[in-house]
Amino acid sequence: MSEHGHGADVENTIWMRAALFGTIFMVIGVLAYGVMGVGVANAKHQAYDDAHHEYDKAKEDLKVAVSNGATQDEIAHLEELEEEAHHHYVEAHLSYLTWRTAGVTILLMCVVYALFIGFGGFMNSIQPSGDHGDDHGHGDEYGHEHHGSSSPIVFALGIMLFLMGFPMFVDAAKAMLMTDAGGSIGDMGLSLLGLIIVAIGVANWWREDLPFIGHGEQIATSHPFEGQHIRKAGLWVFLMSEVMVFATFFSSYLRMRTEWCTYWQVQDGNPNCSAVDTLTASDFLRPNGGQMVLEDGTIIGGQGDFMTLLPGAINTFALIISSYTIVLALKTAKAHHWEAPKGFMGKIMPTQKIAIRNYLIATFILGSLFIVLKLIEWSHLVAEGFDIGTQAGSIFYIATGAHGLHVFIGLLVMLYMIFKADTVGFDEENGQGIEYFGLYWHFVDLAWVAIFPAFYLY
Amino acid sequence: MGDHKLIMGKDIYFWNFVVLMIFTIFEVGAVYIELDLMIVWSILIGVGIVKGYGIAAYFMHLRGDPIIYLRTALFPVLFVLLMLWGIGLSNPGAVTGLPEWCTPNWDYAGKR
Numbered sequence: 001m002s003e004h005g006h007g008a009d010v011e012n013t014i015w016m017r018a019a020l021f022g023t024i025f026m027v028i029g030v031l032a033y034g035v036m037g038v039g040v041a042n043a044k045h046q047a048y049d050d051a052h053h054e055y056d057k058a059k060e061d062l063k064v065a066v067s068n069g070a071t072q073d074e075i076a077h078l079e080e081l082e083e084e085a086h087h088h089y090v091e092a093h094l095s096y097l098t099w100r101t102a103g104v105t106i107l108l109m110c111v112v113y114a115l116f117i118g119f120g121g122f123m124n125s126i127q128p129s130g131d132h133g134d135d136h137g138h139g140d141e142y143g144h145e146h147h148g149s150s151s152p153i154v155f156a157l158g159i160m161l162f163l164m165g166f167p168m169f170v171d172a173a174k175a176m177l178m179t180d181a182g183g184s185i186g187d188m189g190l191s192l193l194g195l196i197i198v199a200i201g202v203a204n205w206w207r208e209d210l211p212f213i214g215h216g217e218q219i220a221t222s223h224p225f226e227g228q229h230i231r232k233a234g235l236w237v238f239l240m241s242e243v244m245v246f247a248t249f250f251s252s253y254l255r256m257r258t259e260w261c262t263y264w265q266v267q268d269g270n271p272n273c274s275a276v277d278t279l280t281a282s283d284f285l286r287p288n289g290g291q292m293v294l295e296d297g298t299i300i301g302g303q304g305d306f307m308t309l310l311p312g313a314i315n316t317f318a319l320i321i322s323s324y325t326i327v328l329a330l331k332t333a334k335a336h337h338w339e340a341p342k343g344f345m346g347k348i349m350p351t352q353k354i355a356i357r358n359y360l361i362a363t364f365i366l367g368s369l370f371i372v373l374k375l376i377e378w379s380h381l382v383a384e385g386f387d388i389g390t391q392a393g394s395i396f397y398i399a400t401g402a403h404g405l406h407v408f409i410g411l412l413v414m415l416y417m418i419f420k421a422d423t424v425g426f427d428e429e430n431g432q433g434i435e436y437f438g439l440y441w442h443f444v445d446l447a448w449v450a451i452f453p454a455f456y457l458y
Numbered sequence: 459m460g461d462h463k464l465i466m467g468k469d470i471y472f473w474n475f476v477v478l479m480i481f482t483i484f485e486v487g488a489v490y491i492e493l494d495l496m497i498v499w500s501i502l503i504g505v506g507i508v509k510g511y512g513i514a515a516y517f518m519h520l521r522g523d524p525i526i527y528l529r530t531a532l533f534p535v536l537f538v539l540l541m542l543w544g545i546g547l548s549n550p551g552a553v554t555g556l557p558e559w560c561t562p563n564w565d566y567a568g569k570r
Contacts (some may be wrong), residue, residue, distance in 0.1 A: 244537060248541065
Protein backbone atom coordinates (compact mmCIF):
# COMPACT_ATOMS: atom_id res chain seq x y z
CA MET A 1 0.00 0.00 0.00
CA SER A 2 1.28 3.45 -0.80
CA GLU A 3 1.88 6.08 1.87
CA HIS A 4 -1.42 7.73 1.02
CA GLY A 5 -3.36 4.59 0.34
CA HIS A 6 -4.67 5.32 -3.12
CA GLY A 7 -7.94 3.46 -3.57
CA ALA A 8 -7.75 0.10 -5.16
CA ASP A 9 -5.11 -1.62 -3.06
CA VAL A 10 -6.55 -1.09 0.39
CA GLU A 11 -9.02 -3.95 0.78
CA ASN A 12 -6.94 -6.76 2.26
CA THR A 13 -4.71 -4.40 4.21
CA ILE A 14 -7.75 -2.76 5.74
CA TRP A 15 -9.36 -6.03 6.75
CA MET A 16 -6.15 -7.45 8.22
CA ARG A 17 -5.39 -4.22 10.04
CA ALA A 18 -8.96 -4.05 11.38
CA ALA A 19 -8.71 -7.65 12.59
CA LEU A 20 -5.40 -6.81 14.28
CA PHE A 21 -6.86 -3.73 16.00
CA GLY A 22 -9.90 -5.72 17.13
CA THR A 23 -7.71 -8.50 18.52
CA ILE A 24 -5.54 -6.00 20.41
CA PHE A 25 -8.64 -4.44 21.98
CA MET A 26 -10.06 -7.82 22.96
CA VAL A 27 -6.74 -8.81 24.58
CA ILE A 28 -6.56 -5.50 26.48
CA GLY A 29 -10.21 -5.82 27.55
CA VAL A 30 -9.91 -9.40 28.75
CA LEU A 31 -6.63 -8.71 30.54
CA ALA A 32 -8.02 -5.61 32.24
CA TYR A 33 -11.14 -7.49 33.27
CA GLY A 34 -9.15 -10.45 34.52
CA VAL A 35 -6.66 -8.39 36.50
CA MET A 36 -8.84 -5.53 37.75
CA GLY A 37 -12.42 -6.78 37.53
CA VAL A 38 -11.74 -10.29 38.84
CA GLY A 39 -8.30 -10.58 40.47
CA VAL A 40 -7.99 -7.33 42.40
CA ALA A 41 -11.76 -6.91 42.76
CA ASN A 42 -12.11 -10.33 44.41
CA ALA A 43 -9.32 -9.51 46.87
CA LYS A 44 -11.04 -6.20 47.58
CA HIS A 45 -14.35 -8.00 47.99
CA GLN A 46 -12.77 -10.22 50.62
CA ALA A 47 -11.57 -7.10 52.44
CA TYR A 48 -15.06 -5.65 52.06
CA ASP A 49 -16.61 -8.80 53.59
CA ASP A 50 -14.15 -8.62 56.49
CA ALA A 51 -14.91 -4.93 57.03
CA HIS A 52 -18.62 -5.72 56.92
CA HIS A 53 -18.14 -8.40 59.54
CA GLU A 54 -16.10 -6.04 61.74
CA TYR A 55 -18.76 -3.36 61.42
CA ASP A 56 -21.55 -5.80 62.38
CA LYS A 57 -19.48 -6.92 65.34
CA ALA A 58 -18.85 -3.33 66.45
CA LYS A 59 -22.57 -2.58 66.23
CA GLU A 60 -23.40 -5.71 68.21
CA ASP A 61 -20.80 -4.89 70.88
CA LEU A 62 -22.29 -1.43 71.28
CA LYS A 63 -25.81 -2.82 71.51
CA VAL A 64 -24.79 -5.38 74.15
CA ALA A 65 -22.89 -2.76 76.14
CA VAL A 66 -25.90 -0.42 76.17
CA SER A 67 -28.29 -3.20 77.22
CA ASN A 68 -25.87 -4.33 79.99
CA GLY A 69 -25.74 -0.81 81.42
CA ALA A 70 -22.11 -0.05 80.59
CA THR A 71 -20.57 3.23 81.74
CA GLN A 72 -20.69 6.37 79.61
CA ASP A 73 -16.95 6.12 78.91
CA GLU A 74 -17.26 2.53 77.72
CA ILE A 75 -20.20 3.40 75.46
CA ALA A 76 -18.35 6.42 74.06
CA HIS A 77 -15.35 4.20 73.33
CA LEU A 78 -17.53 1.59 71.61
CA GLU A 79 -19.30 4.28 69.59
CA GLU A 80 -15.91 5.47 68.43
CA LEU A 81 -14.99 1.92 67.41
CA GLU A 82 -18.29 1.51 65.60
CA GLU A 83 -17.74 4.79 63.73
CA GLU A 84 -14.26 3.66 62.76
CA ALA A 85 -15.54 0.25 61.62
CA HIS A 86 -18.25 1.96 59.58
CA HIS A 87 -15.64 4.16 57.95
CA HIS A 88 -13.52 1.10 57.05
CA TYR A 89 -16.61 -0.67 55.76
CA VAL A 90 -17.52 2.22 53.44
CA GLU A 91 -13.93 2.58 52.28
CA ALA A 92 -13.65 -1.15 51.55
CA HIS A 93 -16.94 -1.10 49.64
CA LEU A 94 -15.88 1.85 47.48
CA SER A 95 -12.46 0.32 46.87
CA TYR A 96 -14.11 -2.89 45.67
CA LEU A 97 -16.46 -0.91 43.42
CA THR A 98 -13.52 1.03 41.96
CA TRP A 99 -11.71 -2.09 40.73
CA ARG A 100 -14.79 -3.99 39.71
CA THR A 101 -16.24 -1.06 37.75
CA ALA A 102 -12.90 -0.29 36.12
CA GLY A 103 -12.45 -3.90 34.96
CA VAL A 104 -15.99 -4.27 33.64
CA THR A 105 -15.96 -0.84 31.96
CA ILE A 106 -12.66 -1.45 30.18
CA LEU A 107 -13.87 -4.85 29.00
CA LEU A 108 -17.15 -3.44 27.66
CA MET A 109 -15.42 -0.49 26.01
CA CYS A 110 -12.87 -2.78 24.37
CA VAL A 111 -15.63 -5.09 23.10
CA VAL A 112 -17.40 -2.09 21.52
CA TYR A 113 -14.12 -0.82 20.08
CA ALA A 114 -13.34 -4.26 18.63
CA LEU A 115 -16.84 -4.61 17.15
CA PHE A 116 -16.67 -1.11 15.70
CA ILE A 117 -13.29 -1.57 14.11
CA GLY A 118 -14.11 -5.12 12.99
CA PHE A 119 -17.45 -4.17 11.43
CA GLY A 120 -16.01 -1.11 9.73
CA GLY A 121 -13.05 -3.08 8.39
CA PHE A 122 -15.31 -5.86 7.15
CA MET A 123 -17.61 -3.41 5.37
CA ASN A 124 -14.57 -1.89 3.70
CA SER A 125 -13.10 -5.17 2.58
CA ILE A 126 -16.27 -6.46 0.88
CA GLN A 127 -16.57 -3.46 -1.45
CA PRO A 128 -15.78 -4.07 -5.13
CA SER A 129 -12.40 -2.59 -5.94
CA GLY A 130 -14.00 -0.10 -8.32
CA ASP A 131 -15.65 1.54 -5.36
CA HIS A 132 -12.34 2.25 -3.73
CA GLY A 133 -11.20 4.86 -6.15
CA ASP A 134 -11.20 8.53 -5.46
CA ASP A 135 -14.80 8.91 -6.57
CA HIS A 136 -16.05 7.88 -3.18
CA GLY A 137 -18.24 10.80 -2.43
CA HIS A 138 -15.84 13.70 -2.36
CA GLY A 139 -15.04 14.17 -6.02
CA ASP A 140 -11.48 13.80 -7.24
CA GLU A 141 -8.62 15.34 -9.12
CA TYR A 142 -9.86 13.88 -12.39
CA GLY A 143 -12.82 16.19 -12.33
CA HIS A 144 -15.49 13.66 -11.37
CA GLU A 145 -18.62 15.21 -9.99
CA HIS A 146 -19.24 14.93 -6.31
CA HIS A 147 -21.69 12.12 -5.63
CA GLY A 148 -22.80 13.16 -2.20
CA SER A 149 -23.10 10.76 0.65
CA SER A 150 -26.07 8.82 1.91
CA SER A 151 -24.43 8.25 5.30
CA PRO A 152 -25.87 11.29 7.15
CA ILE A 153 -29.45 10.51 6.16
CA VAL A 154 -29.01 6.80 6.98
CA PHE A 155 -27.43 7.74 10.30
CA ALA A 156 -30.24 10.22 11.06
CA LEU A 157 -32.89 7.59 10.25
CA GLY A 158 -31.21 5.16 12.65
CA ILE A 159 -31.05 7.74 15.41
CA MET A 160 -34.71 8.63 14.88
CA LEU A 161 -35.82 4.99 15.18
CA PHE A 162 -33.56 4.47 18.19
CA LEU A 163 -35.03 7.45 20.02
CA MET A 164 -38.62 6.53 19.04
CA GLY A 165 -38.12 3.15 20.64
CA PHE A 166 -36.04 4.39 23.56
CA PRO A 167 -38.77 4.57 26.27
CA MET A 168 -39.74 0.94 25.50
CA PHE A 169 -36.04 0.06 25.35
CA VAL A 170 -35.58 1.42 28.89
CA ASP A 171 -38.60 -0.54 30.16
CA ALA A 172 -37.26 -3.71 28.56
CA ALA A 173 -33.80 -3.10 29.99
CA LYS A 174 -35.28 -2.63 33.45
CA ALA A 175 -37.31 -5.84 33.03
CA MET A 176 -34.13 -7.69 32.04
CA LEU A 177 -32.49 -6.41 35.19
CA MET A 178 -35.38 -8.04 37.08
CA THR A 179 -36.79 -4.86 38.55
CA ASP A 180 -40.51 -4.36 39.01
CA ALA A 181 -40.86 -2.59 35.66
CA GLY A 182 -43.04 -4.12 32.94
CA GLY A 183 -41.77 -4.83 29.44
CA SER A 184 -40.16 -7.62 27.50
CA ILE A 185 -37.08 -8.03 25.33
CA GLY A 186 -39.30 -7.60 22.24
CA ASP A 187 -39.78 -3.96 23.26
CA MET A 188 -36.16 -3.36 22.34
CA GLY A 189 -36.86 -4.13 18.67
CA LEU A 190 -37.33 -0.58 17.36
CA SER A 191 -34.26 0.76 19.15
CA LEU A 192 -32.13 -2.19 18.07
CA LEU A 193 -33.25 -1.68 14.47
CA GLY A 194 -32.23 1.96 14.86
CA LEU A 195 -28.82 0.94 16.18
CA ILE A 196 -28.26 -1.48 13.28
CA ILE A 197 -29.09 1.29 10.79
CA VAL A 198 -26.73 3.64 12.67
CA ALA A 199 -23.99 1.01 12.40
CA ILE A 200 -24.60 0.66 8.65
CA GLY A 201 -24.50 4.47 8.27
CA VAL A 202 -21.23 4.68 10.18
CA ALA A 203 -19.64 1.84 8.22
CA ASN A 204 -20.72 3.44 4.94
CA TRP A 205 -19.27 6.78 6.05
CA TRP A 206 -16.04 5.00 6.92
CA ARG A 207 -15.94 3.34 3.48
CA GLU A 208 -16.42 6.73 1.82
CA ASP A 209 -13.92 8.64 3.91
CA LEU A 210 -11.05 6.21 4.39
CA PRO A 211 -9.49 6.55 0.92
CA PHE A 212 -10.00 10.33 0.94
CA ILE A 213 -6.65 12.01 0.43
CA GLY A 214 -7.79 15.57 0.25
CA HIS A 215 -8.72 16.06 -3.39
CA GLY A 216 -12.18 17.35 -4.18
CA GLU A 217 -13.09 18.88 -0.82
CA GLN A 218 -16.45 20.53 -1.41
CA ILE A 219 -16.45 24.31 -1.25
CA ALA A 220 -19.58 26.35 -0.52
CA THR A 221 -20.49 28.59 -3.41
CA SER A 222 -23.18 30.74 -1.86
CA HIS A 223 -23.61 33.15 1.02
CA PRO A 224 -22.93 33.09 3.97
CA PHE A 225 -20.28 30.33 3.84
CA GLU A 226 -19.04 31.15 0.36
CA GLY A 227 -15.52 29.83 -0.17
CA GLN A 228 -15.54 27.73 2.98
CA HIS A 229 -15.31 23.96 3.22
CA ILE A 230 -18.86 22.61 3.38
CA ARG A 231 -17.87 19.94 5.89
CA LYS A 232 -16.49 22.54 8.27
CA ALA A 233 -19.56 24.79 7.96
CA GLY A 234 -21.82 21.79 8.47
CA LEU A 235 -19.88 20.75 11.54
CA TRP A 236 -20.21 24.20 13.10
CA VAL A 237 -23.97 24.19 12.49
CA PHE A 238 -24.12 20.72 14.07
CA LEU A 239 -22.13 21.93 17.08
CA MET A 240 -24.54 24.80 17.57
CA SER A 241 -27.44 22.32 17.65
CA GLU A 242 -25.45 20.53 20.34
CA VAL A 243 -25.23 23.80 22.27
CA MET A 244 -29.02 23.80 22.35
CA VAL A 245 -29.08 20.21 23.64
CA PHE A 246 -26.81 21.09 26.55
CA ALA A 247 -28.74 24.34 27.12
CA THR A 248 -31.84 22.24 27.82
CA PHE A 249 -29.95 20.39 30.56
CA PHE A 250 -28.67 23.60 32.08
CA SER A 251 -32.01 25.39 31.98
CA SER A 252 -33.70 22.36 33.59
CA TYR A 253 -30.97 22.16 36.20
CA LEU A 254 -31.25 25.86 36.96
CA ARG A 255 -35.04 25.58 37.26
CA MET A 256 -34.74 22.66 39.68
CA ARG A 257 -31.85 24.15 41.57
CA THR A 258 -33.72 27.40 42.32
CA GLU A 259 -36.50 25.32 43.87
CA TRP A 260 -34.32 23.13 46.07
CA CYS A 261 -33.22 23.89 49.61
CA THR A 262 -29.62 22.84 49.18
CA TYR A 263 -26.90 23.06 51.80
CA TRP A 264 -25.62 26.28 50.29
CA GLN A 265 -29.12 27.81 50.23
CA VAL A 266 -29.53 27.05 53.92
CA GLN A 267 -26.04 28.30 54.69
CA ASP A 268 -26.79 31.47 52.75
CA GLY A 269 -29.81 32.14 54.98
CA ASN A 270 -32.55 31.69 52.38
CA PRO A 271 -35.75 32.47 54.36
CA ASN A 272 -37.67 29.75 52.48
CA CYS A 273 -35.21 27.05 53.52
CA SER A 274 -35.15 26.02 57.14
CA ALA A 275 -33.42 22.71 56.46
CA VAL A 276 -31.68 20.90 53.63
CA ASP A 277 -34.25 19.00 51.56
CA THR A 278 -32.11 18.11 48.53
CA LEU A 279 -28.56 16.86 48.19
CA THR A 280 -26.76 17.52 44.94
CA ALA A 281 -23.90 15.44 43.55
CA SER A 282 -21.46 18.08 44.76
CA ASP A 283 -22.59 17.46 48.35
CA PHE A 284 -21.23 13.92 47.97
CA LEU A 285 -18.13 14.86 46.05
CA ARG A 286 -16.62 18.12 47.27
CA PRO A 287 -15.18 18.72 50.73
CA ASN A 288 -17.57 20.47 53.14
CA GLY A 289 -20.63 19.23 51.25
CA GLY A 290 -24.11 19.25 52.76
CA GLN A 291 -25.69 16.41 54.72
CA MET A 292 -29.27 15.27 54.99
CA VAL A 293 -31.08 12.97 57.42
CA LEU A 294 -33.37 10.44 55.76
CA GLU A 295 -36.69 9.25 57.25
CA ASP A 296 -35.01 6.15 58.73
CA GLY A 297 -32.43 8.29 60.49
CA THR A 298 -29.59 7.55 58.08
CA ILE A 299 -27.32 10.50 57.38
CA ILE A 300 -26.17 10.81 53.79
CA GLY A 301 -23.82 13.22 52.05
CA GLY A 302 -21.14 15.43 53.54
CA GLN A 303 -18.42 12.77 53.32
CA GLY A 304 -16.59 14.36 50.42
CA ASP A 305 -12.83 14.83 50.59
CA PHE A 306 -9.82 15.03 48.29
CA MET A 307 -10.34 11.49 47.00
CA THR A 308 -14.05 11.80 46.17
CA LEU A 309 -13.49 14.82 43.96
CA LEU A 310 -10.34 13.36 42.44
CA PRO A 311 -11.96 11.41 39.53
CA GLY A 312 -13.84 14.51 38.36
CA ALA A 313 -10.71 16.64 38.71
CA ILE A 314 -8.55 14.11 36.84
CA ASN A 315 -11.20 13.95 34.12
CA THR A 316 -11.08 17.72 33.74
CA PHE A 317 -7.33 17.63 33.27
CA ALA A 318 -7.61 14.59 30.98
CA LEU A 319 -10.00 16.41 28.63
CA ILE A 320 -7.82 19.53 28.53
CA ILE A 321 -4.69 17.49 27.82
CA SER A 322 -6.57 15.52 25.17
CA SER A 323 -7.64 18.79 23.54
CA TYR A 324 -3.98 19.71 23.31
CA THR A 325 -2.84 16.34 21.96
CA ILE A 326 -5.36 16.53 19.13
CA VAL A 327 -4.10 20.02 18.34
CA LEU A 328 -0.61 18.52 18.17
CA ALA A 329 -1.87 15.80 15.82
CA LEU A 330 -3.34 18.45 13.52
CA LYS A 331 -0.24 20.63 13.77
CA THR A 332 1.94 17.65 12.82
CA ALA A 333 -0.33 16.77 9.89
CA LYS A 334 -0.26 20.33 8.57
CA ALA A 335 3.49 20.83 9.04
CA HIS A 336 5.31 21.72 5.79
CA HIS A 337 8.68 20.45 6.94
CA TRP A 338 8.27 18.14 9.86
CA GLU A 339 11.33 17.11 11.82
CA ALA A 340 11.40 14.26 14.30
CA PRO A 341 11.87 15.51 17.87
CA LYS A 342 15.02 14.59 19.71
CA GLY A 343 15.43 12.24 22.66
CA PHE A 344 12.64 10.05 23.97
CA MET A 345 9.93 11.81 21.94
CA GLY A 346 11.94 11.12 18.81
CA LYS A 347 11.90 7.41 19.60
CA ILE A 348 8.13 7.23 19.95
CA MET A 349 7.49 9.63 17.05
CA PRO A 350 10.14 8.77 14.46
CA THR A 351 8.09 9.74 11.39
CA GLN A 352 5.36 12.27 10.67
CA LYS A 353 2.81 9.53 10.02
CA ILE A 354 3.58 7.70 13.28
CA ALA A 355 3.64 10.99 15.21
CA ILE A 356 0.11 11.84 14.04
CA ARG A 357 -1.12 8.37 14.90
CA ASN A 358 0.49 8.44 18.34
CA TYR A 359 -0.93 11.87 19.22
CA LEU A 360 -4.36 10.51 18.27
CA ILE A 361 -3.73 7.39 20.38
CA ALA A 362 -2.79 9.63 23.35
CA THR A 363 -6.07 11.52 22.86
CA PHE A 364 -7.93 8.24 22.65
CA ILE A 365 -6.39 6.90 25.87
CA LEU A 366 -7.22 10.11 27.75
CA GLY A 367 -10.82 10.00 26.50
CA SER A 368 -11.14 6.35 27.52
CA LEU A 369 -9.74 7.22 30.95
CA PHE A 370 -12.47 9.84 31.23
CA ILE A 371 -15.20 7.22 30.68
CA VAL A 372 -13.67 4.73 33.13
CA LEU A 373 -13.29 7.34 35.89
CA LYS A 374 -16.78 8.67 35.28
CA LEU A 375 -18.32 5.23 35.74
CA ILE A 376 -16.21 4.59 38.85
CA GLU A 377 -17.47 7.87 40.25
CA TRP A 378 -21.08 7.00 39.37
CA SER A 379 -20.74 3.62 41.09
CA HIS A 380 -19.53 5.39 44.24
CA LEU A 381 -22.36 7.92 44.13
CA VAL A 382 -25.01 5.23 43.71
CA ALA A 383 -23.46 3.23 46.58
CA GLU A 384 -23.64 6.31 48.79
CA GLY A 385 -27.33 6.81 48.06
CA PHE A 386 -27.29 9.33 45.21
CA ASP A 387 -29.17 7.53 42.46
CA ILE A 388 -31.28 8.49 39.47
CA GLY A 389 -34.53 8.14 41.44
CA THR A 390 -34.54 11.75 42.60
CA GLN A 391 -34.73 15.06 40.78
CA ALA A 392 -31.15 15.93 41.71
CA GLY A 393 -29.94 12.49 40.65
CA SER A 394 -32.01 12.50 37.49
CA ILE A 395 -30.61 15.78 36.11
CA PHE A 396 -27.07 14.90 37.22
CA TYR A 397 -26.99 11.49 35.54
CA ILE A 398 -28.81 12.67 32.42
CA ALA A 399 -26.56 15.72 31.92
CA THR A 400 -23.26 14.06 32.76
CA GLY A 401 -24.40 10.87 31.00
CA ALA A 402 -25.24 12.79 27.83
CA HIS A 403 -21.81 14.37 28.00
CA GLY A 404 -20.20 10.99 28.59
CA LEU A 405 -22.09 9.61 25.60
CA HIS A 406 -20.68 12.43 23.49
CA VAL A 407 -17.19 11.54 24.71
CA PHE A 408 -17.76 7.87 23.88
CA ILE A 409 -19.10 8.62 20.38
CA GLY A 410 -16.08 10.86 19.94
CA LEU A 411 -13.85 7.96 20.97
CA LEU A 412 -15.38 5.72 18.31
CA VAL A 413 -14.78 8.37 15.67
CA MET A 414 -11.26 8.83 17.04
CA LEU A 415 -10.71 5.10 16.73
CA TYR A 416 -11.48 5.44 13.05
CA MET A 417 -9.11 8.43 12.82
CA ILE A 418 -6.35 6.35 14.41
CA PHE A 419 -7.09 3.59 11.94
CA LYS A 420 -6.88 6.00 9.04
CA ALA A 421 -3.70 7.56 10.45
CA ASP A 422 -2.20 4.07 10.68
CA THR A 423 -3.21 2.93 7.18
CA VAL A 424 -3.92 5.71 4.70
CA GLY A 425 -2.26 8.45 6.72
CA PHE A 426 -2.93 12.15 7.19
CA ASP A 427 -0.93 14.96 5.67
CA GLU A 428 -1.33 18.59 4.60
CA GLU A 429 -3.89 17.61 1.99
CA ASN A 430 -6.34 15.64 4.10
CA GLY A 431 -5.40 16.87 7.60
CA GLN A 432 -8.66 18.81 7.78
CA GLY A 433 -10.28 15.53 8.85
CA ILE A 434 -8.41 15.85 12.14
CA GLU A 435 -9.35 19.54 12.32
CA TYR A 436 -13.06 18.84 11.94
CA PHE A 437 -13.03 16.02 14.41
CA GLY A 438 -10.95 18.25 16.71
CA LEU A 439 -13.73 20.85 16.65
CA TYR A 440 -16.14 18.26 17.98
CA TRP A 441 -13.67 17.10 20.60
CA HIS A 442 -12.98 20.66 21.76
CA PHE A 443 -16.72 21.22 21.99
CA VAL A 444 -17.00 18.21 24.29
CA ASP A 445 -14.24 19.76 26.40
CA LEU A 446 -16.06 23.09 26.35
CA ALA A 447 -19.28 21.45 27.56
CA TRP A 448 -17.31 19.88 30.42
CA VAL A 449 -15.99 23.34 31.34
CA ALA A 450 -19.61 24.23 32.15
CA ILE A 451 -20.74 20.86 33.54
CA PHE A 452 -17.87 20.28 35.95
CA PRO A 453 -18.31 23.42 38.09
CA ALA A 454 -22.12 23.39 37.83
CA PHE A 455 -22.63 19.77 38.86
CA TYR A 456 -19.46 18.81 40.74
CA LEU A 457 -18.25 21.90 42.51
CA TYR A 458 -21.33 24.09 43.11
CA MET B 459 -2.51 26.34 11.60
CA GLY B 460 1.12 26.59 12.55
CA ASP B 461 1.61 30.17 11.33
CA HIS B 462 1.31 31.76 14.78
CA LYS B 463 4.22 33.68 16.19
CA LEU B 464 6.16 32.02 18.97
CA ILE B 465 6.20 33.18 22.59
CA MET B 466 9.33 32.05 24.44
CA GLY B 467 9.87 29.46 21.73
CA LYS B 468 6.40 27.94 22.03
CA ASP B 469 3.29 28.55 19.97
CA ILE B 470 -0.05 29.94 21.16
CA TYR B 471 -1.58 26.46 21.48
CA PHE B 472 0.99 25.46 24.05
CA TRP B 473 0.43 28.61 26.12
CA ASN B 474 -3.31 28.25 25.84
CA PHE B 475 -2.93 24.72 27.17
CA VAL B 476 -0.80 25.97 30.08
CA VAL B 477 -3.36 28.68 30.96
CA LEU B 478 -6.19 26.14 30.85
CA MET B 479 -4.30 23.81 33.19
CA ILE B 480 -3.49 26.59 35.65
CA PHE B 481 -7.06 27.87 35.71
CA THR B 482 -8.37 24.37 36.30
CA ILE B 483 -6.10 24.15 39.35
CA PHE B 484 -7.65 27.44 40.58
CA GLU B 485 -11.12 26.03 39.95
CA VAL B 486 -10.62 22.82 41.89
CA GLY B 487 -8.55 24.59 44.57
CA ALA B 488 -11.37 27.07 45.24
CA VAL B 489 -13.58 24.19 46.32
CA TYR B 490 -10.93 22.41 48.41
CA ILE B 491 -10.19 25.56 50.37
CA GLU B 492 -13.02 26.69 52.63
CA LEU B 493 -14.10 30.02 51.15
CA ASP B 494 -17.18 32.17 51.25
CA LEU B 495 -19.99 30.96 48.97
CA MET B 496 -19.99 34.09 46.82
CA ILE B 497 -16.21 33.95 46.38
CA VAL B 498 -16.36 30.31 45.25
CA TRP B 499 -19.21 31.16 42.90
CA SER B 500 -17.32 34.11 41.43
CA ILE B 501 -14.17 32.02 40.93
CA LEU B 502 -16.10 29.20 39.23
CA ILE B 503 -17.84 31.59 36.82
CA GLY B 504 -14.67 33.61 36.16
CA VAL B 505 -12.56 30.53 35.52
CA GLY B 506 -15.30 29.04 33.33
CA ILE B 507 -15.37 32.15 31.14
CA VAL B 508 -11.57 32.21 30.75
CA LYS B 509 -11.40 28.48 29.97
CA GLY B 510 -14.35 28.69 27.57
CA TYR B 511 -12.69 31.58 25.75
CA GLY B 512 -9.35 29.77 25.57
CA ILE B 513 -10.89 26.63 24.08
CA ALA B 514 -13.24 28.40 21.65
CA ALA B 515 -10.84 31.15 20.53
CA TYR B 516 -7.61 29.18 20.17
CA PHE B 517 -8.28 25.44 20.12
CA MET B 518 -11.46 25.80 18.03
CA HIS B 519 -9.73 28.55 16.11
CA LEU B 520 -12.54 31.10 16.21
CA ARG B 521 -9.77 33.70 16.48
CA GLY B 522 -8.22 33.54 13.08
CA ASP B 523 -10.96 31.76 11.17
CA PRO B 524 -13.35 33.80 8.98
CA ILE B 525 -15.92 35.83 10.94
CA ILE B 526 -18.78 33.65 9.65
CA TYR B 527 -17.77 30.89 12.07
CA LEU B 528 -17.91 33.27 15.02
CA ARG B 529 -21.33 34.41 13.87
CA THR B 530 -22.44 30.79 13.58
CA ALA B 531 -21.13 30.10 17.08
CA LEU B 532 -22.96 33.13 18.49
CA PHE B 533 -26.24 32.34 16.73
CA PRO B 534 -27.68 30.06 19.45
CA VAL B 535 -26.71 32.41 22.28
CA LEU B 536 -30.04 34.24 22.12
CA PHE B 537 -31.95 30.97 22.36
CA VAL B 538 -29.74 29.72 25.17
CA LEU B 539 -30.32 32.92 27.14
CA LEU B 540 -34.07 32.63 26.52
CA MET B 541 -34.02 29.04 27.76
CA LEU B 542 -32.01 29.88 30.85
CA TRP B 543 -34.36 32.76 31.63
CA GLY B 544 -37.65 31.30 30.43
CA ILE B 545 -37.21 27.80 31.83
CA GLY B 546 -34.36 28.13 34.28
CA LEU B 547 -35.38 31.18 36.21
CA SER B 548 -39.14 31.41 35.80
CA ASN B 549 -42.23 29.31 35.09
CA PRO B 550 -42.99 27.83 38.52
CA GLY B 551 -44.05 24.22 38.36
CA ALA B 552 -42.12 23.60 35.14
CA VAL B 553 -40.57 20.53 36.66
CA THR B 554 -43.17 18.99 38.91
CA GLY B 555 -46.04 20.01 36.68
CA LEU B 556 -44.99 17.96 33.69
CA PRO B 557 -47.91 16.16 32.02
CA GLU B 558 -48.13 12.41 32.53
CA TRP B 559 -47.19 11.57 28.94
CA CYS B 560 -43.81 13.15 29.54
CA THR B 561 -43.01 10.71 32.32
CA PRO B 562 -44.32 7.26 31.28
CA ASN B 563 -43.99 4.73 34.09
CA TRP B 564 -41.47 6.85 35.89
CA ASP B 565 -43.00 7.03 39.32
CA TYR B 566 -40.05 8.96 40.66
CA ALA B 567 -40.73 11.92 38.40
CA GLY B 568 -42.51 13.88 41.11
CA LYS B 569 -40.26 12.70 43.92
CA ARG B 570 -37.44 14.74 45.37
